[in-house]
Amino acid sequence: MTLRDDDAFREWQKQAWTDRGEGWDRRADEMEEMSKRFNDPLLDLAGIERGMIVLDLASGAGEPALSAARRVGVAGQVLATDFAPAMMAGIRRRAKAAGLSNIGFEVADAESLPYPVASFDRVTCRFGLMFFPNPAQALKEALRVLKPKGRAAFMVWGPLADNALFSLTMAAAIETLMPEEEEFLTQPFTLGLPGTLHGLMQEAGFADVEEKSIQVKSRAPGDRPFWRANLDMMLGRRYAEASDAQKQALEEAIRRQLEAYREGDDYRLPVHVRYAAGTKP
Ligand SMILES: C[S@@+](CC[C@H](N)C(=O)[O-])C[C@H]1O[C@@H](n2cnc3c(N)ncnc32)[C@H](O)[C@@H]1O
Numbered sequence: 498m499t500l501r502d503d504d505a506f507r508e509w510q511k512q513a514w515t516d517r518g519e520g521w522d523r524r525a526d527e528m529e530e531m532s533k534r535f536n537d538p539l540l541d542l543a544g545i546e547r548g549m550i551v552l553d554l555a556s557g558a559g560e561p562a563l564s565a566a567r568r569v570g571v572a573g574q575v576l577a578t579d580f581a582p583a584m585m586a587g588i589r590r591r592a593k594a595a596g597l598s599n600i601g602f603e604v605a606d607a608e609s610l611p612y613p614v615a616s617f618d619r620v621t622c623r624f625g626l627m628f629f630p631n632p633a634q635a636l637k638e639a640l641r642v643l644k645p646k647g648r649a650a651f652m653v654w655g656p657l658a659d660n661a662l663f664s665l666t667m668a669a670a671i672e673t674l675m676p677e678e679e680e681f682l683t684q685p686f687t688l689g690l691p692g693t694l695h696g697l698m699q700e701a702g703f704a705d706v707e708e709k710s711i712q713v714k715s716r717a718p719g720d721r722p723f724w725r726a727n728l729d730m731m732l733g734r735r736y737a738e739a740s741d742a743q744k745q746a747l748e749e750a751i752r753r754q755l756e757a758y759r760e761g762d763d764y765r766l767p768v769h770v771r772y773a774a775g776t777k778p
Pocket residue numbers: 514554555556557558559560561578579580581584605606607608622623624625628629630
């Protein structure tokens with residue numbers, strides 16, 4: 498499937514995320530620790546404080562909406578949105594388990610938000626923008642629903658080559674399971690070059706735009722198939738329904754490529770995420 502800005506592609510993509518919902522819900526809790534490390538910089542950059550009304554776009558299984566709800570407290574409110582209801586099973590479950598009463602859930606396409614002008618103090622979006630067929634339109638929508646002086650912050654993956662776990666699991670998946678979906682699988686990295694987010698936000702009309710990055714080497718255990726969470730979440734049903742032989746070929750390809758990152762008993766895998774935030778004039 499070729500990436501493009503039309504209704505047929507949107508429908509195809511919605512189905513692809515619907516198929517992944519179960520895997521994201523299953524893996525959401527184990528991702529929590531990693532999530533925290535990258536969420537706070539996003540919430541800081543957005544300037545989220547107690548009492549604010551926040552819109553989170555493409556919330557999926559819950560972040561950063563859940564962290565934002567904790568930060569704004571009971572005097573504030575977070576509205577978590579996603580265009581694929583199945584992806585929101587995790588956030589509903591986790592919000593309930595955490596006893597959060599200041600978070601709501603709605604189905605909404607980030608490119609055509611069903612909210613009036615100037616409804617929110619802040620807009621956040623983690624790992625969503627690069628999936629929208631028309632990110633510029635989504636940024637315009639974020640600007641429209643923000644109150645004057647309100648701020649929006651977006652987080653995306655850096656370049657694929659700087660994100661080893663993805664680059665090697667994607668390469669293995671393309672090699673062994675779904676060669677026809679290379680473009681879709683590499684879509685998460687399309688806004689990762691320095692300056693890309695900054696430029697898009699400025700063009701959309703945001704002021705005081707700032708962009709920053711975090712690059713770390715993440716430790717991964719040598720004695721556990723930690724990459725299965727990634728496969729579950731990114732390949733969804735395609736992975737669940739693969740034959741045992743296909744899964745074995747996929748895992749062999751991953752193990753082979755992981756060796757380049759071995760340090761003693763473990764692996765050290767580069768991770769690169771980028772953030773940009775801007776203010777509504
Ligand atoms: C990689 S997940 C990110 C989920 C969550 N924010 C996180 O970081 O864990 C991408 C999400 O974008 C959603 N999405 C993709 N296109 C969308 C659109 N046009 N409008 C709203 N959500 C969309 C998908 O359904 C999916 O839940």
